[in-house]
Amino acid sequence: MSDQQIIVTVSGVDKVGIVAKVTAVLAEYEVNIEDIKQTLMQGHFVMFLLGNIEKSKFSFKEIKDALTKAGQELGMEVWVQRKEIVDNMHNI
Helix, strand or coil: HHHHEEEEEEEEEECCHHHHHHHHHHHHHEEEEEEEEEEEEEEEEEEEEEEEEECCCCHHHHHHHHHHHHHHHHHHHEEEEEEHHHHHHCCC
């Protein structure tokens, strides 16, 4: 199942609309949000999101590119990785 899951990390200076913009892109690209955590550390916003792309008609690359673009528009760092890659990195 982890081959259909993605991990999205968003980081940067806190501002209004970060969660709204990122989740709007995910909805547009038919990504189901399975878990989401966010925190504020001394004015620095950090969000971790687990999404499932199994029912999306879009490719991983299309989703990743859309999220990266949204991050640039927000002035935030956005990383998108396949969960299976992250899981395998911990097995090495």
